[in-house]
Amino acid sequence: MSRTAGREPRRLTRWWRRRSLRTRLTVIAATAIAVSVFMAFQVASELLDWQLRDTAENQLRADSRLLATNAERAGLAQVPLPPYPGSGPLVRVILPDGSTRTAAGQPALPPVSEPAGRVAQGGSTDLMESNDSDEDGYLIYTLRAGDGAVQVARVVDDSPVNQFGFGMLLIGLFCVVGGALVGRTVARTGLAPIDRLTVAAERVAQTRDLDADIPDEGGGEIRRLIRSINDMLAALRDSRQAQRLLAEDAAHELKTPLTSLRLNVELLIRLDRRGNLDSALPVESRTRLLNDLGAQVTELSTLAAELTDLARGDVSDENTELLDLADVVVAAATRARSRVPDIEIALDLTSVWVSGRPAALQRAVLNLIDNAGKWSPTDQPVQIRLRAEDASAVLEVDDAGPGIDAVDVPRVFDRFYRADSARALPGSGLGLSIVQRVVDAHDGRATVARSARGGALLRVDLPAATPPAPIARRVAGEDSGVR
Structure with a gap:
């Protein structure tokens, strides 16, 4: 299992390295935009949810204070609770004996929680609760009133956040697609000088024409790259010219000793074939000729060694x-x-x-x-x-x-x-x-x-x-x- 997990990153790395620079830039641009949109969506969603919740809590506190004022005037058992109109806040009165009163026609609220009961008994003044255990989540605010407490609740509605998230998702998809297109266009435009540089370099490689300088275009790094390649071509031209001059000079210097050596050797061979080597060349002349041949061979050996040493560069x-x-x-x-x-x-x-x-x-x-x-x-x-x-x-x-x-x-x-x-x-x-x-x-x-x-x-x-x-x-x- 660990070997398979280790191969996957290597395969992904090899796949990425095989992609062209244009494709890499496109993927990077699209990924950057996708990450930016996702982060913006997360931040905006949290801010929207916090704002909606804060607004709902403030409204619950205001409604609770109004109901508590009426309850203190008329009493918890007699305070009027208008029938539920079908939407809006839900109300409930907690009596001193622990029983509750609710408006007629409104949906049933979750049972009174233990912390809310302590508020009704005077343990604290108020409590904000969030109940998401049921099919519909409730945000319930409990406020101490008289010998009991009043509660105002609202159904937690996530539809605005969901609608906002769906809209952000569509916008993000459009941004990613547009970013990929823009990245592709930017990559094509930005890499156009490199494409022309590649074509020029391939032409030099095919024709072996080192005199063809690459046009200096673009700016910044592209211009530096082109100038560096032109400098390299100039160095190669100089090197090839130096090699040509070395070969020409070497051929010129080798011609004289080789000619002398060849003539002397041919003379010895011709006299030896005629059988009159001893008579045609006295001992002194033969010794002088052989010494001359030895000196010429030594000179050629020295010249060859120096040429080898000099040509190494x-x-x-x-x-x-x-x-x-x-x-x-x-x-x-x-x-x-x-x-x-x-x-x-x-x-x-x-x-x-x-x-x-x-x-x-x-x-x-x-x-x-x-x-x-x-x-x-x-x-x-x-x-x-x-x-x-x-x-x-x-x-x-x-x-x-x-x-x-x-x-x-x-x-x-x-x-x-x-x-x-x-x-x-x-x-x-x-x-x-x-x-x-x-x-x-x-x-x-x-x-x-x-x-x-x-x-x-x-x-x-x-x-x-x-x-x-x-x-x-x-x-x-x-x-x-x-x-």
Whole structure:
């Protein structure tokens, strides 16, 4: 039984959720009007019943006082009681011995109640009673008079209240039907912009035309919704355009190494088929060709990895954590030395804490070191400095190379951009763009300038964070040193 009772609300909820918004608004409007009419009917009925009863009681008191005055003058046994005319109040006199006198021809009243008898015996002065036990209910007022009491009664007539209730019921039905129609009309009018918005959105989904902005109409929430969708379409357009540019740039960058790789491989295959590979290519030439092939494969692998990382659209799936940026720089420098053993790196690091993603920041620092390593002479180290400056962590990567021309500075962090002087060097032109994206994701800033040694000075500013409490206390008692 309890399971069945529990299923009914869920079924009703599922049914309600399957209804359209227009139907919901119609039902809500009709229900609200029905509840309002019902409450108004209840209040009005109570007020009408109270008013009719109060009027009847006041009339009974007035008639009783008149009869009591006559009874005191003529006596309870001799006071005249006119014959009952067929309607109006009913009268009765209670004599001292407990017997009663009634007007001729009037309907019989209920027996004298015990409280009314006490009024006749002098226990109280008056009493208002309501008797609904018989077929016809009576409202009886008992008033002390002489040595007995007089009673005036009226039949309780509920017909005015019933007629009023029936009229209210008809009015309520009309109001509910009218409310449903009005609610339907209001819902149709109010939801018309949403209907047009739905049609426009479906058209965009079918045609894949992201350039078709939805007309800005309506007001309030509707206008905000339309503007939000148009902003979303604009973001999708920008994203698709960025993807198209990325694909075009990637195809352009891949064309040169793939062509060189294909020509070299075809040369080896052709010579091998002729059987004169050893005679046509001396050992030195063959070694140089194989080294060239290895370098091209490495370049393609690096380019593919950077394209994958760049096309993901986010910095990383890893969570943000509180970390010491000096540890990240040391880890990146270690990786750079393992990849390029000839590179010399000089570290001048101060412990500075930031809130960030360790792997993404390490990738950015590694790209900065790789870029500096390509330009710095073999006898000059790549200098890496980390310090706290105001509320920022400042990382500087300094090389002793030829520096960056002024015309190339604005485009250093663009994807696939390579200066004319760098086209003969290995690289894809994506390293610094990845640095820029990581820095932006950490609310930082990346800039480029000329170093004191004449080379390039790449600087990254990141918001500094407060170190954990135990570390902060330890650092406060120590001098920050070189790592």
